[in-house]
Amino acid sequence: MPLALLALAISAFGIGTCEFIISGGLLPELAADLRVGVPSAGLLVTAYAFGVVVDAPLLTLLGTRLPRKTMLLFLMALFITGNLLSALAPTYGVLMIGRILAAFAHGAYFGVGAVVAAGLVEPHRRARALALMFTGLSLANVLGVPGGTAIGQAFGWRAAFWAVVAIGAVGLAGVAALVPSQARSREGGLGRELTVFRQGGVWLALATTVLGFAPVFTVITFVAPMMTDVADFSPEAIPVVMGVFGVGLVLGNLLGGRLADRSVQHAIYGSVGALTMLSLGTALTAANKPALVVTITLFGVAAFATIPPLQTQVLDSAEKAPTLASAANIGAFNLANALGSLLAGLAVDTGYGYTSPAWIAVILGIAGLVMAGLTSFRRRSRVPAAPNRSTAKTTM
Structure with missing residues (x-):
């Protein structure tokens, strides 16, 4: 399998860790530090999911005129920005904005990444290529969330988001170095996608x-x-x-x-x-x-x-x-x-x-x-x- 799939999987690992890191055990500490109730802190999880469902397809639609590699790089940069804002957030409102920005990148990244992964291999191996990319997401549940929770409990919840930023940076570098450039399909574009x-x-x-x-x-x-x-x-x-x-x-x-x-x-x-x-x-x-x-x-x-x-x-x-x-x-x-x-x-x-x-x-x-x-x-x-x-x- 191409090494580019490893870069896609690393980014998927970071995104999956980000999605579940709060509900994985950091919710009470985060709520106490930001002086909000636990139910209010739980809305950070809800807002993330809502962002994936509603906004990610819209962001993908806006990016249909970009080459897919360029779109992946933009999405990873957006993901890093959202988690950086979360790590530095002085208030609950700023943290909510950071979570929503990261959610925007989530769905669009997996959507575009799935198309890229399928195009990296022969047609009869497409599903395995997709599986390798989504392995990053499944490993996030096994390693990323428990590891991030342990870091957050030892050094504070902000440290967990700094760890996600670091993973995102590695994923961004991997996509830039390993994913081949792909010209925008002539058959694609906004009209065709719709x-x-x-x-x-x-x-x-x-x-x-x-x-x-x-x-x-x-x-x-x-x-x-x-x-x-x-x-x-x-x-x-x-x-x-x-x-x-x-x-x-x-x-x-x-x-x-x-x-x-x-x-x-x-x-x-x-x-x-x-x-x-x-x-x-x-x-x-x-x-x-x-x-x-x-x-x-x-x-x-x-x-x-x-x-x-x-x-x-x-x-x-x-x-x-x-x-x-x-x-x-x-x-x-x-x-x-x-x-x-x-x-x-x-x-x-x-x-x-x-x-x-x-x-x-x-x-x-x-x-x-x-x-x-x-x-x-x-x-x-x-x-x-x-x-x-x-x-x-x-x-x-």
Whole structure:
């Protein structure tokens, strides 16, 4: 695989660490230092997600006239600026601005980066290239967030943001040195990028991402209280189990890339189907410690095994102008996160218990499989039939 993929993965590692660094354990300290309530500090996480969903596609759209490497460099510079502002923020308001700036870079970077990564390799290896780039994101959950949290707890929450700035600088340098220059596609441009959204297949692919990935945060949002209150784990065991879950994310991401290079649609059916079954398994094994650990680990594998095929499907659906559609799919992943956590919260708040989100995840997973089937059916119905060989010979 090209070294340019390493540069893309390093940047993805920094962006993923930035996304989860506050919720990873720094929230109480940050709230106390800035003299705001913990719920107000929690809005820094919400604002980041909102920025990814809404603003990142718009930023990608504005950058359609730029070469993709130039756009990546601009986005990493914006990401560094946002985290630098966060590290220096004297007030809560300034920190909020820094988080939103970093969020602007997030979705657009993964959208443009996915197109660049796919273009660095032969067509039959595109999904594996995407998986390698997104490995940076999965490693952020395993190494970046725990490491950043440890730095923040030892040296103050601002030190964690300085660490993210440093990672971003390495990623920027790597993109500048290793990613080849790419002239702007003559088939691209603002009009072409917008035109692909007239295609029903693009919308079906985006809907498949939302519903197919939604089970992940539906289950994970309340997995910690489920472990302590239902399975009777000690609080000290939670980081260990979640660390194993993070390893599952890395393995699943790489597995999903290999499977998607063989068949995108079969990889979607397999990964979303496994995610649905493991959501059911989580509900059924919640009171059994050993079984729950195995289920959560496998759930992590299935969760990130969905990413390469779902992203590849969108690139296939908008192949003539994929950049904006790719960025929109990153927003679809974040919309899935928001939908899953919202439904999980509603279920728990209404008194259905900590296993109820897993049952909701089963329903969402089934809906994702239905949407994947509709997407596949539409693609097959639009493929022109091959000419009859015998007829072709008699007319020559």
